[in-house]
Amino acid sequence: MGIEHLDVTAHARQRWAARAALGCAALAVLLPIVYAREASLLLVAGLLLGAGLTVAALWWVLSHRGVVRWAAAVLALAAPVGVIWWFAAANLLWVVVVSAALWAVAVWSGKFALSLTKSHRVDVPEHRTPAPTRPFLIMNPRSGGGKVERFRLKERAERLGARVHLLDPDHPEDVAVLARDAVREGADLLGVAGGDGTQAQVAAIAAAYDVPLLVISAGTRNHFAMDLGLDRDNPAACLDALTHKGVELHVDLGYASGHPFVNNASFGAYAAVVQSPAYRDDKVRTTLELLPELLTHQRGPRLTARIGDAVIDAPQAVLVSNNVYRSDDLVGLGRRERLDAGVLGVVGVRVDSAADAASLVLGPNAPGLSLLIADEIVVEADRPEIEVGIDGEALVLPTPVHCRISPxxxxxxxxxxxPGVPEPKPPLDWRRLRKLAAAVGRTALPKHRERYGWAEDLWNRRR
Structure with a gap:
């Protein structure tokens, strides 16, 4: 991967986009200063106060019950409404709206200009292999609201020579046993049309017997399919992999004390909430009922996460992912740029007060947020067993829980x-935008490769 040279037209677009970004950003700052003058400080103070009160109130909504929760909910609504009313009364509301719009244009233009500077595409090696001759597919007819039936996946797969086993929701079966028996009977490919939890169990068998896995995006969220670049809108398109049109990708597999995960393993508040029998029927009510004690450490285990020399003490939540989730762009949250970097991503959250909750708006720089990369992580607790959510499936595991990656x-x-994995946008860099606006050429390009993702950076260092 390297820097792509731009043609003259692209140079011009880049230059004007950078200038538009800088100009809009300057106007967004100057407008309240010039128009409001002395009131501009009150403008900023009002915005910060309103945002702080809103976030603090939301924290109290989640961490309290009864009268306090209702009062906090009222405050969470009243704070932004009060700020808007105050701005309107002072004839400053239009200043805020126009300034916000200018900032939005500045950010969009800046990211557009920087995206033209360098192409960033993660090319996962593809391996050409013969099409399978005895594929075995497991399909959950209820997954994704009935996508198996809606897209006629069973009939299409059988026309391509696959043997299909439909799961019976009224009689649960062990999909790992089904997959293992199929391989022993000669299956040379295992496939899954279902949720990520089911895919993880079959993936472990495929990895153990060194046969390829076919992922069919028939689940609800299809996170694994998304990061593989599959078509999530048309799961039938995934069946093309059964023909000569298919290729192989070699990706990592995570384990939490021997339990496989293709996406992540979660510990703490979320893992405890999903264990509740009432969660499936009423997610919001169950979450609001359980969170107060979980967030204030009155209920649930006290966790300690050890990542090499680093320690995350008493977090409310820990997420261990198979490779690293993006954190530099809100649009990219929940996505991984690659699945073959051979690392675990670790996200730890510790929030002990409304002030800590408010600081989370700082993103990756928030003091209560820990973002780390590791080959292994150990999660300890003050009790012999803890709840763990593995690819959305609720489990209870003995402590300590050892998480590792199998590259x-x-x-x-x-x-x-x-379709492929959506290409990430580069982080906003105002210093580079100034250089691009002044003169686009070799001198405006970065001297060093920028970091678009921790896993990508670590992978290149290893190579």
């Missing part, structure tokens, strides 16, 4: 022609 342990067969 390139899984062969995934995908269609050669697929």
């Amino acid at each position: 390139k342990a899984l062969r995934v067969r995908v269609p050669r022609d697929r």
